[in-house]
Amino acid sequence: MNTLTVPVYSLEQDEFMSDRHFKIYHFEGDFPDRSELLIPHRKDHYLIAFIRKAGSRQWIDMNSFDLKDNTVYFFGPHQLIVKEEVKQLWSTGIAFTKEFLSLYGNGALLKLPLLVNPYNGYELELTAADILFIEELLQKLQTEYRQKGEWQQKMLSAYLTVLLTYLSRLYTAQYKGNEVNSEQQLLKRFQAKIDESYQQYHEVNDYASMLNISSGHLSDVIRSQSGKPAIKHIHDRLIMEARRLLFHTDQPVKDISFHLGFADTSYFNRFFKRETGLTPSAYRDQTRAIYP
Structure with a gap:
């Protein structure tokens, strides 16, 4: 698709993964020099980010908001994103493509409320119990991410399924708990x-x-x-x-x-x-x- 001058960023392969369909980002204060993120851009993948501590502002599709501590943010492919500044950040991000879900028989996850996002939300407020559950699950994902082997991607897919299902339950409760007819x-x-x-x-x-x-x-x-x-x-x-x-x-x-x-x-x-x-x-x- 022609996106004019707005760049579209794909996932970059790293030392832990053999493809470009899944990646984990982890920052503890220092944020890499990614000045290109300060210009309008899109991603061709999903991103789920658990922000432990941050103070910057972002724009998503003409809506501005401040990143909050202990909050989950979620973005879908091709939304237009602008960061106002690149500050220190304490967070873990899980990025994945539609292909990653489909490759391991989890294409049905694309129908989960979090990914469909019918209410155009961007953030999930968390209770102390939610934070504990998500932290433990993210730790399992990070451990598996660093273990190469024939079971790596299947295990990552299994943990991701749990995470997306759990966050979809929070999404439904937070935005609107009605069944869809x-x-x-x-x-x-x-x-x-x-x-x-x-x-x-x-x-x-x-x-x-x-x-x-x-x-x-x-x-x-x-x-x-x-x-x-x-x-x-x-x-x-x-x-x-x-x-x-x-x-x-x-x-x-x-x-x-x-x-x-x-x-x-x-x-x-x-x-x-x-x-x-x-x-x-x-x-x-x-x-x-x-x-x-």
């Missing part, structure tokens, strides 16, 4: 399809075909479950990506328009203004004045 599942599937295809497809009919249902039924369900029309979900996704690129890159509006699947820049300008009240250029100027 079939219509809510359709809403989530629709939103997932938009995330995959918003650059190529801008019409409800296209997504109804992907989901093998009629556009009328899709529209009715999406409106009843979300309170807004199906087409608005598509437009909102396009606007979010446009805002990311306008704020975080210097690409001309016409390039951003083409990247988002608009053949006519003037139509993109009218679309953006209708949805936000500002032209793309005015939005870029205004946001950069507020967040220089």
